[in-house]
Amino acid sequence: MEEYDMNKGVKWVIGIGLVAVVAGGFYAIKQHDKVESKTVTVGIVGDSDRELWEYVKKDAKKDYNVDVKLKTFTDYVQPNKALADGDIDLNAFQTVNYFETQNKNYNGKLLDIGKTYVTPIRLYSDKFKKLGDLPKGATISIPNDPSNAQRALDLLEKAGLLKYNHSVKLPGAKDVTDNPKNIKIKEVQSDQSVSTLKSVDAAVINTNYALDAKLNVDKALYVESVDQAHKGYFNLIATRKGSENKQAYQDVVKAYQTEKTVKHMKDLYGNAEQPAWGKYAE
Known part of the structure; x- marks a missing residue:
């Protein structure tokens, strides 16, 4: 029978322990990242947008387990600044034309990741x-x-x-x-x-x-008039470049672009707003 080497046994136990600690550490980090990525702060302007986003919040939580937090601004300048500075994750308040004009102030740092609605002025x-x-x-x-x-x-x-x-x-x-x-x-x-x-x-x-x-x-x-000639006035959801592929952000867009949202839009705003994504924007 082979003689038991106590030193080897001790080393083996210590090795297993270290692996467990390291693995546990990586698991904790992964879990932390997962929790962090599931909370998304969206900047909006005015109370009328908040009404619709309250429905989107519920769908994002129910369908994707994403917690959407809304931050309301009173003007059109601060939401892009807050997004560029990293104070919020997304914003949803501006037209394509306005976005393209303002994005120059941030050296193209912001990115359109999905359309929302169009509101004839x-x-x-x-x-x-x-x-x-x-x-x-x-x-x-x-x-x-x-x-x-x-x-x-x-x-x-x-x-x-x-x-x-x-x-x-x-x-x-x-x-x-x-x-x-x-x-x-x-x-x-x-x-x-x-x-x-x-x-x-x-x-x-x-x-x-x-x-x-x-x-x-x-x-x-x-x-x-509302037509393709006025597509520069379609509203959008924006984020920072480099963040556009974050799953939680994409999930927020998907939670917005649904038939349920179209119905809520009609119920809340009548003819004031129209969806501006997919088949609605063709």
């Missing part, structure tokens, strides 16, 4: 019920950020109120070239556009702010 008035009622010399407020300013000018041009210089990269009120009704354009921050209704004849207002203010979108003086 509208011209509202507290003083007049029809577009034709707007008098000569009327004052109209429009958003002052580059993307929304151009969108507002496009709307006013389609409405037949004015024309502007399309060769200008980021047009504003100063670029109006034909103004037969002598319309006065007042540029304001997007989140202040609703409040200007009290002091102007009409205002071009983004739909999320209109919904937050309980404006009746069906009573707008003029509505933007």
Whole structure:
């Protein structure tokens, strides 16, 4: 019978112990990463978006075991800054055009990972019920950020109120070239556009702010067309480059892009919003 070598036995036990400790350590790290990746913070703008995202949160948890935390911002600048700085994981508030313009400020650090909805921008008035009622010399407020300013000018041009210089990269009120009704354009921050209704004849207002203010979108003086020519106004979910393939982030997109979301969208917003992914964007 072979003699038992106690030293070998001790070494073997110690070796097994070390393997177990190391394996346990790797398992703990993996489990930690798994827990961390399952909590996703999404930046949104306004309370109207929050209503829909509350449904998406439930589906993300139920279908993918992802805990979505919502962080609400009051303007269009902070959500991209917060995303670039790593303070949030995703944001969902902006159009393609706005995103492309703002992403330049972050050296292309941000990335579109899925479309959400499209909301036709509208011209509202507290003083007049029809577009034709707007008098000569009327004052109209429009958003002052580059993307929304151009969108507002496009709307006013389609409405037949004015024309502007399309060769200008980021047009504003100063670029109006034909103004037969002598319309006065007042540029304001997007989140202040609703409040200007009290002091102007009409205002071009983004739909999320209109919904937050309980404006009746069906009573707008003029509505933007929705088609592929306006795909730059489709809204999107963004993240940081390098994070786009994280499973939890992809799961949030999948939780959003469902028929249930389409139904909730209709129930909450009526004609104000339309889905902008897959077959809906064709």
